[in-house]
Amino acid sequence: MSLYRYLAKTSEGKTIKDVEEAPSQEDLIRKLKEQGLFIVSVKRIEEERELSIFRFFIRKRKRKKVKLVDLVFFARNLSTTLSAGMPLLRSLEIISSQVESIKLSQSLREIVEDIRKGLSLSEAMKKHEGVFSSLWRGVTEVGETSGNLPLVLERLADYLERRLDFERKIKSSLIYPAILLTVASIAVGVFFKVIMPRFSSIFAEFKIQLPKPTVFLLNLSKFVDRNFLLFLGIFIFLILITWGSRKRHFFKHKFDDLILKLPLISPPIILAYLEMFSSTMYILLDSGVPIVYTLEITARSIGNSILERAIQEMKENVKRGRSLSSELANNKLIPPLVSEIVRIGEEAGNLPEMLKKISIHYQKELTTRIERMMALFEPVVILIMGVIIGFIVISLFLPLFKLSTMGGFR
DSSP states (O other): OEEEEEEEEOOOEEEEEEEEEESHHHHHHHHHHHHHHHEEEEEOOOOHHHHHHHHHHHHOOOBOOOHHHHHHHHHHHHHHHHHTOOOOHHHHHHHHHSBHHHHHHHHHHHHHHHTTTTOOOOOOHGTHHHHHHSHHHHHHHHHHHHTOOOHHHHHHHHHHHHHHHHHHHHHHHHHHHHHHHHHHHHHHHHHHIHHHHHHHHHHHHTTOOOOOOHHHHHHHHHHHHHHHHHEEEEEEHHHHHHHTTTTTTTHHHHHHHHHTTTTTTTHHHHHHHHHHHHHHHHHHHHOOHHHHHHHHHHHHHHHOOHHHHHHHHHHHHHTOOOOHHHHTTTTTTHHHHHHHHHHHHHHOOOOOHHHHHHHHHHHHHHHHHHHHHHHHHHHHHHHHHHHHHHHHHHHHHHHHHHHHHTTTTO
């Protein structure tokens, strides 16, 4: 059967354009004539060509990196297909062809091959640490062991969707201040690089004694113009050094320690770590992961070497029989609220639910804190830019006023 696009006319002269499926072009013509139509043209639709064009646009939409939204899509769809009774291999094959991330798609195809060789899903995921974190591997391993992999994946998908929504709120709060700061920096840079040299040549032609603010501004413009590439190189060099040093244990340890002690920056960062700690602990414990293994995975997932070492020490003490709440109470970075709620959860036997409440609390508090900071940041930036632009305008117009009083513009 093939698709044909035809053009025909009725006995009254009305034009009909349509697409119809038929075994062959002759069969379609015969069918249309039986309906009393006069055939003008019949063309077979080139399905393969249209499909290739469609696939081209699909490929254009794919991206190389694996984003959180891709992992949410994978977890949700794998849970749905497995719950519907579809075999694991078939589910992975279907999802690998649907994801928008090229890297995730390739990883899923390799996981399928590893499972065919006899590995479990969690064992196959361990080969792709850049895609699937220790959280993924721990939750999947528990799901396979308990036989509740669809349910565990559904909980993981719920958790990832909440985190995705949380991250989107944070990013949306940062977009406007970032744009404002970028535009302001570009405007000042263009002014010093392009506009000021022209004013400097104009003032030089009149040979007048310039006011001190104007002299300062012109000298600053010349200095920036002469050393612009040097400043740019130093800026790029510092970024590369900072980025590269984070991979070295000594520098990473110092940086992680510093970021927890900075006066204005550390409070929201500590809130973010508390939210990550509580939410990771919640999803792992709620999925049935033992508390010692949960602390091990959480320590590797936290992203800060200082906190990682602290959580590892908690794990060792919990393994010896101490309670999690007492370990949290001994850490200076952990607020008493957290240790008290965890203690209530341990006594009541609903620790995962308590950790979930802590996670939601810190998500709301962090969102509110960032929104307040950005609300304060915007007028501060506008005020600073107003002072800078006002100083520039006054510095440029002072010589012009002087020229007008001297008759320089006659």
